[in-house]
Amino acid sequence: MGFLIFILILFGIPALEIYVMIEVGTEIGALSTVGLILLTAAMGGVLFRVQGLSTLRRVQAHLDAKEMPVGDLLSGVGILLAALLLFIPGFVTDTLGFLLFIPPLRKILMISLLAQAMKGGTRINVGGFGRRGGPRTDGMRRGPDGSPIIDGDFEDLTDGPNPPKAGPSGPGDSPGDSPAGSLPPSDSARKTP
16 A cells, blocks of 8 residues: 555656646746746745744754753654755645645644554654664663663662661561551562672
């Protein structure tokens, strides 16, 4: 199914663009059609610069506040796609590009593309490369099931008859007197050197 869509896009969009250019050329003339295509490409460059710089400033503000600017990054990808569509000669791609420069439409499209990617089994990893098995940059090691591995040190204090405990009840109390929420020491605990 995906290959069929790829072939349809590869051959369908250029054929549609040629058809629309011929129709527009017969109405307004060949020179005017070429001028209009160049004008839309120039407008795409200006819109890309204005909206792209504003998105870049918002991303920088989020990063300065130590926040992850996921929404603004998706918006930046949408702006880049819109500019690319406007630089491709043709009126159909120009129309799609101009629609992507409208922020609410861009947001809807980028969220739907992200939802499709996640539904298709693509793992989105904000800290890494966003692909299965890609390196992580958040410092968190993961187990085989994807659960986080938390490193820590411990000391086995079960050697004596009444092991000391930390907490509000004080050291030396019996295990039955442990406060709520604390766990008695495990027999399987290993000693650290």
